[in-house]
Amino acid sequence: MKPSREQSLAVLEQMLRIRRFEEKCAELYSAGKIRGFLHLYIGEEAVAAGVMPALDADDAVLATYRDHGHALARGVPAAGIMAEMFGKREGCSRGRGGSMHLFDVSRRFYGGNAIVAGGLPVAAGIALADKLQHRARVTACFFGEGAVAEGEFHETLNLAALWKLPVLFLCENNLYAMGTALSRSESDTDLCTKAASYNLPTASVDGMDVEAVWSAAREAVDTVRRLGIPYFLELKTYRFRAHSMFDPELYRDKAEVEMWKRHCPIATHSARLEAAGSIRPADIEAMRSRIEAEIDQAVAFAEAGSLEPVEDLELDVYARAAPSNEEKSS
Amino acid sequence: MTRTTYREALRDALREALQREPRAFLMGEDVGRYGGSYAVSKGLLEEFGEERVRDTPLSESAFVGAGIGAAIAGMRPIVEIMTVNFSLLALDQILNNAATLRHMSGGQVGVPLVIRMATGGGRQLAAQHSHSLEGWYAHIPGLRIVTPATLEDARGMLWTALQDPDPVLIFEHLMLYNLEGELAEEAGAVNLDFAAVRREGTDLSLITYGGLLGKTLQAAGELAQAGISAEVIDLRVLRPLDERTILESVARTRRAVIVDEGWKSGSLSAEVAARIMEKAFYELDAPVARVCSREVPVPYARHLEQAALPQVSGIVAAAKRVMSHA
Numbered sequence: 094m095k096p097s098r099e100q101s102l103a104v105l106e107q108m109l110r111i112r113r114f115e116e117k118c119a120e121l122y123s124a125g126k127i128r129g130f131l132h133l134y135i136g137e138e139a140v141a142a143g144v145m146p147a148l149d150a151d152d153a154v155l156a157t158y159r160d161h162g163h164a165l166a167r168g169v170p171a172a173g174i175m176a177e178m179f180g181k182r183e184g185c186s187r188g189r190g191g192s193m194h195l196f197d198v199s200r201r202f203y204g205g206n207a208i209v210a211g212g213l214p215v216a217a218g219i220a221l222a223d224k225l226q227h228r229a230r231v232t233a234c235f236f237g238e239g240a241v242a243e244g245e246f247h248e249t250l251n252l253a254a255l256w257k258l259p260v261l262f263l264c265e266n267n268l269y270a271m272g273t274a275l276s277r278s279e280s281d282t283d284l285c286t287k288a289a290s291y292n293l294p295t296a297s298v299d300g301m302d303v304e305a306v307w308s309a310a311r312e313a314v315d316t317v318r319r320l321g322i323p324y325f326l327e328l329k330t331y332r333f334r335a336h337s338m339f340d341p342e343l344y345r346d347k348a349e350v351e352m353w354k355r356h357c358p359i360a361t362h363s364a365r366l367e368a369a370g371s372i373r374p375a376d377i378e379a380m381r382s383r384i385e386a387e388i389d390q391a392v393a394f395a396e397a398g399s400l401e402p403v404e405d406l407e408l409d410v411y412a413r414a415a416p417s418n419e420e421k422s423s
Numbered sequence: 424m425t426r427t428t429y430r431e432a433l434r435d436a437l438r439e440a441l442q443r444e445p446r447a448f449l450m451g452e453d454v455g456r457y458g459g460s461y462a463v464s465k466g467l468l469e470e471f472g473e474e475r476v477r478d479t480p481l482s483e484s485a486f487v488g489a490g491i492g493a494a495i496a497g498m499r500p501i502v503e504i505m506t507v508n509f510s511l512l513a514l515d516q517i518l519n520n521a522a523t524l525r526h527m528s529g530g531q532v533g534v535p536l537v538i539r540m541a542t543g544g545g546r547q548l549a550a551q552h553s554h555s556l557e558g559w560y561a562h563i564p565g566l567r568i569v570t571p572a573t574l575e576d577a578r579g580m581l582w583t584a585l586q587d588p589d590p591v592l593i594f595e596h597l598m599l600y601n602l603e604g605e606l607a608e609e610a611g612a613v614n615l616d617f618a619a620v621r622r623e624g625t626d627l628s629l630i631t632y633g634g635l636l637g638k639t640l641q642a643a644g645e646l647a648q649a650g651i652s653a654e655v656i657d658l659r660v661l662r663p664l665d666e667r668t669i670l671e672s673v674a675r676t677r678r679a680v681i682v683d684e685g686w687k688s689g690s691l692s693a694e695v696a697a698r699i700m701e702k703a704f705y706e707l708d709a710p711v712a713r714v715c716s717r718e719v720p721v722p723y724a725r726h727l728e729q730a731a732l733p734q735v736s737g738i739v740a741a742a743k744r745v746m747s748h749a
Contacts, residue, residue, distance in 0.1 A: 187529025196528035208519050214485045218492020248485035409530035410564050412588035415663055416616045
């Protein structure tokens, strides 16, 4: 199944939106407005933008520390994300999480997990709850290829396949676990072979081609929902920017990065749409100006946000407060 | 009253949980077909079926994490980890997810999960099956740590833990499973907030929890014969600590000995001692003393293991030393 013209335009706009949002984040980081770790999704936009339309509002999504693109594509408002990175109370995690820990339970977006592979077991559990409660929902769990080296990856794929849990495992293979190339960390770099050994369906797709991602995700989500089983989808992608703002990028050639940039998912997709006569340059300009306005508003919202009073520092560690002495004597 | 054991009380609590709470289910290694490594869940698979009593692969991180996910998504999972020693394989999930998600998500994601595990030494199981690491877990904000030491608490802590909106870790000392005694027919839920005074006394406070409550009470009995009136406090909840009960007792007795099966360095006993120093220093007539495990991995040979773990004689000796201060 291929996306319709409207769907194709929507994913293009989503990719442009993520790209621009990330560029703005880099700018604001340099300006000192955003601090901590900042991992940008530039180059990988086709993955989140292509997968997310396949999911229903009731489905659950888990992401990694490189989570801005997933949050945006899932519908978490850009303003809440930006305010979060500004450390403001209006942030989508009340300023407690920052860039790596965006949450929005109202959209079943269960956050960026910054422990590599740490989200996989949780995804299996959410899917288990759906299965036990007889809900035909899908839990989509994004992670990088670095997670494949972690025990939690293997434990979770085994458990999900054994118990037939409706989890869509989405492996964003950008070839580097921080600075360690896949070939320097895996005995077999064919990740589908590894996943398939747990007895679940697998597929691999060009993660720089958003139409291919869109179609592969449809197929995968449909399989998970229809059969109630897990599915492993590898998305071959590439990050154009450094791992984080602290990364001097000593581990890969500039020529390699330049080569991949020629496969920019946004350029590829817009060229295809233009060639097919589905879009005119003016349409793209209109998208860009909508996006610019939205991001300007998000930054203004974040700037205008308030700081959580320090007296509230210990809120939300426990849901219930410690009992008072009166309760004890009663 | 009915005659029962700690193990049976735990099993009755599990049975009640599965009967009364449709969202509850039990999962862990060998909890079903085998009946539980310590036979706590024996018979529950037959009674409740495979959906609610789930044998897991030996994947501590995956099944604890799955418990977290299921709790987030509306279930009330009870996860059994065979022993605290194996829980280290799931430490990432317990600390980085269960304890952290509520705060890190700005209050959006609660994890109403119960994790039960055996702890402690005394059965010659050597270093990888005998440690007492509950004090480590008590270090972590976001967790509630409870240590049933009596039949009432074995019977009653689980139900209360299941009502808690946050993760609760229940530590069952392996030497207690065969503990026998009388339990009220109507025994049920107990609070998970307060320490309990298990024996009243006026000369010093013996502060302990879990598997060492029995030895500490025995020591108090011996001290009574020597004319020393020891109060025995069972902490019950290691986090959040019921500081008030500790401080009130110490204010009365003016002396304290902390009895903890964990190692002394950086331990729960150190935390309790520090709280007494911070808040009751001027009430004290003698320095606080501690009886803890010796600082070795618990060895296999019986005489060495016994020497490594706190014993009644050591508690009595420590109490007498504290009493010898003018």
